[in-house]
Amino acid sequence: MSRPFPFLLLLSLPLAGFSHASLAAKAEELRLNVPANGADDAARRGWITGRVADANGQAVEGVTVALKGTSYGASTQANGSFRLAAQAGSYQLVVSSIGYATQEIAVTVTGGETVSVPAFVLAASSQALTEVTVTGQKSLNQRAVTVGKLPVASLDLPQSAVTVEREVLEQQQVLRLSDALVNVSGLYVTSTTGGTQEELGSRGFAYGSNNTFKNGVRFNNGIMPEASSLERMEVLKGSAAILYGNVAAGGVLNLVTKKPQFERGGSVGLRVGSFGFWKPTVDVYGAIGDSKKAAFRLNGTYEQGNSYRDEVKSDRVYVNPSVLLELSPNTTLVLEGDYLRDNRTPDYGIGAINYEIPESRTRFLNVAGANNATTQTSSTATLTTRLNNAWSLRGVAGFQRYDNNLRSAGRPTSIVSTPGATYGNWTRGLQRSQTSENYYLAQLDLTGTFNTGFLGHTLLVGADADQYETTTTAYTNPESATRPNTAVSAYDVINILDPSKELAQPAERLTSFDQLVRNSLTKGNTRRAGFYVQDLLSVSEKVKVLAGVRWSYQETPSDVFNYNTVANRNSKIADTYVENRRYDNAFSPRLGLVYQPIKTSSVFASYSNSFTPNTGIDTDGNTLRPSIIEQYEVGIKNDLFKGALSANVTAYKIVNSDQSQTIQPGAPNFNESRPTAQELAGEVTSKGVEVDIQSKPMLGWSLITGYSYNHTSYTKSNTYENGSRLRYNPAHTANLSLFYNFNSAFGESTFLRGLNAGITTYYVGDKLAGRNTRLTVPNDAYRLISIPNYVLFDASLGYTYDRVAVRVKLANILDELSYNLHDDNSVNPIAPRNFSATVSYKL
Known part of the structure; x- marks a missing residue:
């Protein structure tokens, strides 16, 4: 195993910990x-x-x-x-x-x-x-998002930022990350491939593991994160390449877990719900002994449940310990770790026939014994030291281990679509894979404030380095015992409209996952480093300029060992070995202007760019340089009614004019010896508007609402029709969360004191999946699928008496039916009307 990319063992995150009174x-x-x-x-x-x-x-x-x-x-x-x-x-x-x-x-x-x-x-x-x-809660525009790295309020930034605090997550009884996304306009679930993860997107671009963070450290989002541990959720919309390098243009998401506190306390609870769901939780914190310099926190949960989907089950364990150490009056250290084990039935949904969805919410198409087993372990050390009254240094060191073992039927593809006796028949195969990943990170940030003449500066200078070590083992079908050079690929044949229907089965067929044989072993070792500087200049009380640049370097080596013969598969000696090496670098500038006519309002405009590495080669056999994606953003932020209500509007345009596309035969630069060569000549454009409104709790009421419009399309392509939209991105989302706390209206003597109630609604409209029709294929069978629009309507009720709290929630009250799709082969229905109840005791 190669050594970790060198990094400093530094560092620590700002002291968490003051509960709002x-x-x-x-x-x-x-x-x-x-x-x-x-x-x-x-x-x-x-x-x-x-x-x-x-x-x-x-x-x-x-x-x-x-x-x-x-x-x-x-x-x-x-x-x-x-x-x-x-x-x-x-x-x-x-x-x-x-x-x-x-x-x-x-x-x-x-x-x-x-x-x-x-x-x-x-x-x-x-x-x-x-x-x-x-x-004591700050308004949406007063909060500083830690993922933004500068200790300044959102009102001073030429960029849209949204935070969702723990009080909101508890009110809404958030179970999955998708439950929390309804509080942020323009952030949505793109698909839930296999039912084992929630894939996210924003502004027309998918969030991968590069765009999702926990406590400022990237985490593998191939597993659904645990929401019960969250203190808040931070979303920095638009380009964040200057801060984090290779991230998608839509934005970044940071999950901040609960932190140690010196005041002793905690809670135990139990959540139960529809479909046999139950989930005990524990959260304890306090000083370590009688120390005034060391505190701890430990929260964890166990979860088990069935599903509205036939035969789908899940169980998971989560533990999140953390320690806060005040090393000196000027230095603090936070040590955090978590462990998540998640086992669940992989579920590719109900399938599609000729790009049409056969309506069903419960039909299960996987095989007996299918399982997706994932474990994720992480640790983070964050050191913060105050150098003097103006300057501070913050360092972070992180490690994450990710392991996944998948055994499942293949995705529902090649389903018979010709009317007749075989209509809806699907020949199921088996798939098996093993993936492990080690991730290392080191990050150092220096921030300070100073003046040069009439200019005020809030400066960030930083460097980071990280490394992914990945090992992926893929399996394939075994060779037939009676037909040389022919693989046995079928497990059985079912009818997706009626899986219980008796059908003729193949004469020779697979009987278990253990029959699959090793096909390839891929070892990757991505290494990245970046250096960045960013300055928020106060030109006057009303005018601020944010300027900065980052230089990023990335190595992407991989070694692929192929096992093509039965003998070599058994002996684990590779037939062929392929070595791939890529070296990329890019500059990511950022420039923004903020004008504040009054202290509670700001108007901003900004330009930034990000980059995406490409994997192909050009017509001369050279590797393609990264695609540069430009982003323009304007907006207005307002704190109204003395900060009680924040209302923000943002408009943006994102252009990838360097999209890679395959050079087509007949083109002047087409090379017959390299028919798959690519060029950076395509273009994708995303444009839209987002509205985010949040209130502080006032007279018992709290409000979160928003709306987003997005149109992402191919604007220059030799493969797809110009103007055709990209998949998975809803054109419209809208959200409303309204809660009322009766404490403000009733005295201590009434039983209504301690009662709270609320509603949450979320709308998704005009979303596409399937496959874009190709211009290069005559009479192409590929088609887009229009996903049904839907409105989720949830209601909740809570009551607190002394140390005991009870909350109940009814979700999807309208029993809406729609789907999350990946292509046309993972068609996962959304949950029907369901009920949950939580009882907790405050320690």
């Missing part, structure tokens, strides 16, 4: 003005401790303790004590609880030290309880 007191007294840059300086943090009791000296639990004018807050524990973290400075400490008079005292916090305040004695309030709940 929910303050039940007068709104005008406790309005939280969060700093716009959203940065938390762990190096300058101190602690405040104290105790709260009633007039009889009894400890009072659940009292809100917060620093006025900030987002720092905590609640008292069962013994009345509290421990509150804050940046160094002078504050007003506010203690409030419904039914008691609010109290304030002045307090000064010193970095790295703990200050104890006198005990608070609560006195009953004689005033009527007419308070509203105000939270």
Whole structure:
């Protein structure tokens, strides 16, 4: 095995960890003005401790303790004590609880030290309880997305960014990542190939493993990530090549897991649902012993369930431990790991006959014993150190191991479409593969603020390096015992419209997966490195310019060992060996302008590009250079009603004028000795509009809504008709999530206090699959499939009493039927109307 690409064992992610306080007191007294840059300086943090009791000296639990004018807050524990973290400075400490008079005292916090305040004695309030709940949650445009690497608010960036916080994920009872995507306009599921993963896309471009991150580190999205561990989901739309190199043009997704906290707490829960689903969960956190410098968190779950699909089953185990270490007043280290084992029945859906979908939601076409077994283990170390008041250094080191073992029938293809006795017949074969992957990452970022004359700078300088080591073993059909040089390929023959129908079977056929023989072994060892610099210049209070560039280098070697004869397959000695080597590099610039006529609004325009490596050769036998994809984006961001509502609109145009396409016979540069040679002469254009609206919780209400329009088509092609749309990208999506918390309307004495209710709707319209018709094939049989439009409508209800919470959810209430398709051979119906309930206990 080759050595990992050299990397520094650095580093760590910003301190997680301050729970947003929910303050039940007068709104005008406790309005939280969060700093716009959203940065938390762990190096300058101190602690405040104290105790709260009633007039009889009894400890009072659940009292809100917060620093006025900030987002720092905590609640008292069962013994009345509290421990509150804050940046160094002078504050007003506010203690409030419904039914008691609010109290304030002045307090000064010193970095790295703990200050104890006198005990608070609560006195009953004689005033009527007419308070509203105000939270320390930042608005959509005030939040800084960690995946953006700059400690600045989204309002200052010439790019669309959306975050979905844990409170929203819990309200909506998110189970899969696709449940959370309904909160982000223009981010959608493209397909669910085999029912074992959720493939995502945005702005007409697919997200692969290059575009999906967990805690800032790429992860293999061949497995469905665990949503119960999420603290938030971050989406940086559009080009992110300057930050991450080889990523698709649509954007990047970062999943941020729950972080350690010094305050002790946690929960245990159980979720049950339709189709025999059940899922226990546990989440515990707190200081390690009595330490003020070390904290931990451990959350995990086990999941088991059947499916609305006949014979489909799944089970999975997930564990996510993490540790936070304050190494010095200026340095913090976060160590995170997770382990996910996922076993499920591979399911390529109901098939298609001549590009028509035979309507069914439950029909299962795979063979007995089919299984997709995946394990994924990862670890991340993130070190953050404050060099001085203006500069900080952040380093990340990560490792991931991914293993997959697939045994399944092949995808439903070559189904008989001629009317007659054999209509709908399909000859099933078997497939088997094994894949393993080691992934290594090192990343170092230096950020700082300074001035040069009248210009203010927020500078990012960084470097990263990563490496994929992959090993893939493919299997093929064995040689016939009675027909030399002929493979046995059939397992059986079924009718996809009626799988129970008795049909004549092949005379010689496969009987098990173990009969398949090794066909090839492919070893890959992709290595990448990048250097980047980016500067947000404040020209004036109203004008900002973001400029930067990245240089990326990529090696893509692979070694393919082929086993073509029975003897060599058995002895594992390769007949042939193919060595492939590619070396690519590219520059990725970025330039954006932000104009802020008022502090709560910004108008922006930007240009950026990204690149996609190509695998083909040109007419002279040389490797093709990467395709350069240009992106133009304009938009407006607004924080309305003093930050209570954020409303953003973005328009974009993405052009890949370097798309690779096969040179066709008859073309002036066609080379008969290289009939598969390619050229960078095609063009794909994506254009669209996105609207994202989010509110803070206000008077009990919270709102998320949005809309997206996208049109992605071939605008120059010698293979497909110009103007024909690319598959899998819906032209329209729309979303609405509306929740109400009854705490704001009812006093403590009513049973309705603790109740919350909400609805979530999601619309997908005008989405295509199948295959684009080829100009180069006379009377081509390829056709596109129009996927039925659908509206998902979900309703949920929750109730919390003391430490116990119960939530119920009814999903797809309208029982809509549509599909996720890959080509025409993985036609997976969406889930029907279903029910789930969760009960949890707060530790």
